[in-house]
Amino acid sequence: MSPNIAKKQRFIGKTAIITGAGSGIGRAAAIQMAREGANVALFDLVNERTSVLEQKLNKLRKDCALAIDVDTSDAERMEEAVRRTIEHFGSLDIVFANAGINGVVGPIEELSLSDWEHTINVNLTGTFLTLKYTIPHLKAKGKGSIIITSSINGNTRFTSFGWSPYSTTKAGQVAFAKMAALELAKFKIRVNVICPGAISTNIDESTEFNEDVEEIVIPIEFPEGAQPLADGPGKPENVADLVSFLASDDSIHITGAQIVIDGAESLLS
Ligand code: NAD
Numbered sequence: 001m002s003p004n005i006a007k008k009q010r011f012i013g014k015t016a017i018i019t020g021a022g023s024g025i026g027r028a029a030a031i032q033m034a035r036e037g038a039n040v041a042l043f044d045l046v047n048e049r050t051s052v053l054e055q056k057l058n059k060l061r062k063d064c065a066l067a068i069d070v071d072t073s074d075a076e077r078m079e080e081a082v083r084r085t086i087e088h089f090g091s092l093d094i095v096f097a098n099a100g101i102n103g104v105v106g107p108i109e110e111l112s113l114s115d116w117e118h119t120i121n122v123n124l125t126g127t128f129l130t131l132k133y134t135i136p137h138l139k140a141k142g143k144g145s146i147i148i149t150s151s152i153n154g155n156t157r158f159t160s161f162g163w164s165p166y167s168t169t170k171a172g173q174v175a176f177a178k179m180a181a182l183e184l185a186k187f188k189i190r191v192n193v194i195c196p197g198a199i200s201t202n203i204d205e206s207t208e209f210n211e212d213v214e215e216i217v218i219p220i221e222f223p224e225g226a227q228p229l230a231d232g233p234g235k236p237e238n239v240a241d242l243v244s245f246l247a248s249d250d251s252i253h254i255t256g257a258q259i260v261i262d263g264a265e266s267l268l269s
Contacts, residue, residue, distance in 0.1 A: 010248040011038035015089040017082065018042060019072050019130055020099030022049030024201025025149060028236035029096055029243045031057070034064050036244065041085040042067045043099065072099045072126030082133040092137040094247045097130040098149040100169075102203055105162040106210025115208075116165050123169035124176075131180060135189070144189040147246045148177045149239075152197045155258070156266040159220055162213035170195075174258055181256030190255035192246045197262025198226065198233040220269070229263035 016033050020026035022044035030040045034057045042050040042065060050067035057065035066088050070081040086092060103119030104111060127148055138144030153160050154167030155174055177193035184191060227233060242261050245251050260266060 008248075009037045010244070010250065011036045011094070013037070014093040015039040015041070015085070015091060016094035016096060016247065017085055017092065017130070017134060018096040018098060019126070020044060020149075021067075022046050022053065024203060025196065025199060025236045025239045025243075026096065026098045027053060028240035029098070030065070032237070032240040032244050033094070033247065034060060037061075038064070038094065039089045040065050041081075041089065043070050043072065043081055045069075045071050045099070071122075072097075072130055073121040075129055078126075078129045079133050082137070086137055091141055092134060093141060093144055095130060095134045095138070095144070095146045096149075096243055096247070097127045097146065099126055099130075100149060100203075101206035102163070102208075103165050103206065104208045104210060105160075105166070106213045107162060107216045108164055110210050110212050111165065119165035120169055123166070124172045127173055127176060131176075135184065138184075138189045139187050142188060144184075144187075145247045145251075146177075146180065146184075146189065146191040147243050148173050148191070148193045150174050150177070150193050150195045150258075152195050152260060152262050152266040155195050156260060157197075157269050159218075159269050161217045162210065177258070178256050185255060190246075190251070192251070192254060192257045192259065194239065194242055194246070195258060195260045195262070195266075196234065196239050197260075197265035199236055199239055200233045201236055226268065227263035227265045228268065234261065234263055 021030045021042035044050045047069035054065045054067035068081045070077045100123045104115035150173040151170040154170035181191040
């Protein structure tokens with residue numbers, strides 16, 4: 001985080017829900033927003049991670065963080081998690097729909113229906129449910145910012161062979177974000193979607209490779225290096241800077257935007 005951003009304190013008196021807050025991009029965004037004054041509700045499936053983060057942030061600023069153990073693809077648990085957030089913090093200003101998995105990677109005919117549905121449920125239905133249950137509270141506030149984490153995969157990059165469920169969810173999130181941006185503009189709720197390239201996080205833990213995936217790979221000769229700007233994967237904090245910008249009034253006239261953050265990686269592939 002740049003010192004200038006830290007000094008801004010853009011989120012005093014604001015509350016953010018961050019899904020997938022226990023690790024990687026969500027964790028970095030939660031830390032940055034809390035440092036800038038936000039109350040943060042940390043939604044994640046892996047509760048040990050978010051409870052440690054909750055303690056760390058509450059030491060930084062008393063009672064600014066609330067960890068909630070929730071599967072974003074489970075409608076009842078999501079509704080309850082949003083209800084608890086409002087009960088605890090009083091209102092809602094920012095929603096970062098970020099939780100996601102890589103899921104099963106393999107040839108289409110080798111994927112089971114449940115492989116397909118699992119990735120769709122977590123990445124796409126989870127995003128829908130996150131917005132469905134939070135929008136009424138943003139409307140009640142008369143203003144809000146929603147940020148959705150998609151990917152370059154499925155949008156600017158189609159060479160991750162075997163990643164058809166993942167890429168489909170990431171393309172779907174972009175369409176969903178743009179539809180939501182138009183639907184919610186009259187309520188002064190902005191919706192933007194970010195498309196990261198490779199970022200150093202724990203996302204590989206959520207990947208399951210089918211052994212036949214090698215059979216569908218088409219060889220590609222890349223130029224040397226993968227991320228021209230950074231000469232390697234980006235950091236979660238780089239993405240958190242963008243998320244905080246989109247969450248704040250610094251981006252007051254930006255909605256429906258699809259922003260690639262990949263160090264020019266997708267221009268090569
Ligand atoms: P990560 O694995 O480090 O963090 C993701 C978090 O989401 C984890 O803490 C995990 O427990 C949580 N999560 C997963 N399924 C969940 C569910 N059903 N309910 C609640 N929480 C759940 O990964 P990350 O890289 O920080 O991923 C965040 C987002 O960024 C994902 O949507 C991912 O697709 C996207 N993304 C990541 C990269 C990358 O290279 N890391 C690139 C493009 C897009």
